[in-house]
Amino acid sequence: MQIPEPVYNIERSYEDNYRDGPVFHGRVPASMPAGPEVSFLGIPANSRLGIPAGPLLNSDWIAFYAKMGFDLLVYKTVRTHAHPSYPPPNCLYVSVSGDLAPGSLSTPLIGSPRMEPSSMRDITITNSFGMPSQDPSVWQEDVSRARQRIGPGQVLIVSVVGTEREGESIAENFARAAKMAKESGAHAIEVNFSCPNVKGTEGQIFQDPESAGRVARMVRKAIGPEFPLIVKVGYIGNDDEAVALLREIGPSVNAIAAINTLSATVINPEGRPALPGPGRERSGICGNGIRKAALEVVSRISRGIGALKLPLSLIGVGGLMTVEDYDLFLSSGADFAMTATGAMWDPYLAYHQKQQNLRHEGIEKGHHD
Numbered sequence: 001m002q003i004p005e006p007v008y009n010i011e012r013s014y015e016d017n018y019r020d021g022p023v024f025h026g027r028v029p030a031s032m033p034a035g036p037e038v039s040f041l042g043i044p045a046n047s048r049l050g051i052p053a054g055p056l057l058n059s060d061w062i063a064f065y066a067k068m069g070f071d072l073l074v075y076k077t078v079r080t081h082a083h084p085s086y087p088p089p090n091c092l093y094v095s096v097s098g099d100l101a102p103g104s105l106s107t108p109l110i111g112s113p114r115m116e117p118s119s120m121r122d123i124t125i126t127n128s129f130g131m132p133s134q135d136p137s138v139w140q141e142d143v144s145r146a147r148q149r150i151g152p153g154q155v156l157i158v159s160v161v162g163t164e165r166e167g168e169s170i171a172e173n174f175a176r177a178a179k180m181a182k183e184s185g186a187h188a189i190e191v192n193f194s195c196p197n198v199k200g201t202e203g204q205i206f207q208d209p210e211s212a213g214r215v216a217r218m219v220r221k222a223i224g225p226e227f228p229l230i231v232k233v234g235y236i237g238n239d240d241e242a243v244a245l246l247r248e249i250g251p252s253v254n255a256i257a258a259i260n261t262l263s264a265t266v267i268n269p270e271g272r273p274a275l276p277g278p279g280r281e282r283s284g285i286c287g288n289g290i291r292k293a294a295l296e297v298v299s300r301i302s303r304g305i306g307a308l309k310l311p312l313s314l315i316g317v318g319g320l321m322t323v324e325d326y327d328l329f330l331s332s333g334a335d336f337a338m339t340a341t342g343a344m345w346d347p348y349l350a351y352h353q354k355q356q357n358l359r360h361e362g363i364e365k366g367h368h369d
């Protein structure tokens with residue numbers, strides 16, 4: 001059996017997908033199996049499953065996946081100013097057997113634009129967009145539209161990123177972006193801390209607890225004390241690092257989303273860079289091959305939250321390809337789970353998860369009666 005083409009056309013540009021997507025040839029379920037209502041950071045939600053920042057490029061994408069039963073919907077990362085995408089290809093299949101070990105990613109992976117996966121387990125990809133953003137005059141109106149196009153029990157989260165700008169620190173720029181997203185109608189804000197840290201040490205903001213704390217406090221001040229705030233982090237290698245980060249950001253935020261992609265060098269079968277152009281020597285790996293790493297980080301953060309007794313929720317992301325994987329995230333300490341690559345290739349994932357939920361409930365009921 002082959003997996004149908006993804007609804008995001010990886011052979012076309014970001015702009016093409018923004019304008020024409022999602023392309024879906026299947027059937028939208030006429031009704032969704034209903035489960036017990038849950039609370040997502042105080043907001044009523046139909047389920048614990050969603051889509052992280054990435055495949056939801058605009059309100060058309062949000063509306064499509066909302067209809068497919070994904071209830072926690074993150075609008076792809078936006079900025080305070082327009083920023084172009086890298087040219088295509090932006091996504092490639094990468095050959096990976098088994099689980100990627102973050103420590104051994106110095107060895108290049110081989111990427112190619114075509115593959116015919118026969119199972120969701122075959123799908124590990126790299127993505128490289130350069131965090132494009134429409135101008136705020138476009139995305140703010142579109143976020144308002146997205147809010148109108150989701151149903152009851154569905155949550156719209158907007159991911160934002162800050163950059164150092166003339167006369168504005170990275171923290172100030174993050175705060176301004178977050179405020180703009182709040183004013184546009186987001187239910188919650190996610191700050192993407194898996195972006196380069198321009199002021200602190202080399203690496204990304206989440207790897208520098210002090211900078212992360214500073215940005216989180218400034219964002220909190222900009223959006224007010226009650227507004228739901230999520231921090232998105234990348235791979236964290238041990239419990240001490242998790243605790244150090246949580247100590248700094250914990251008091252300012254409501255939830256942690258982990259993880260973003262793992263970074264690796266991707267070459268084509270001829271040994272040349274698979275994604276040509278400056279800044280693309282390394283790119284983000286996601287999908288099946290990163291699940292083990294993601295689950296490890298979820299467990300580490302979960303232990304850290306417990307040790308520090310912080311009132312934080314945890315959103316597990318990375319390599320969730322099947323309904324069974326959803327269960328793994330929840331049993332590893334996540335309160336919610338999200339899938340980007342999985343949802344691109346299998347838009348029925350939420351529907352199937354809800355069907356399974358209903359079956360389990362039925363079984364439990366049967367036992368009690």
Ligand SMILES: Cc1cc2nc3c(=O)[nH]c(=O)nc-3n(C[C@H](O)[C@H](O)[C@H](O)COP(=O)(O)O)c2cc1C
Nearest residue numbers: 052053054077192259260286287318319339340341
């Ligand atoms: C096409 C695509 C675009 C993405 N863009 C973003 C982004 O703009 N901001 C962000 O924080 N993460 C982005 N991500 C990373 C995802 O949110 C997620 O952390 C990562 O893909 C791991 O999840 P997965 O294995 O389910 O894909 C993107 C992922 C994909 C597949």
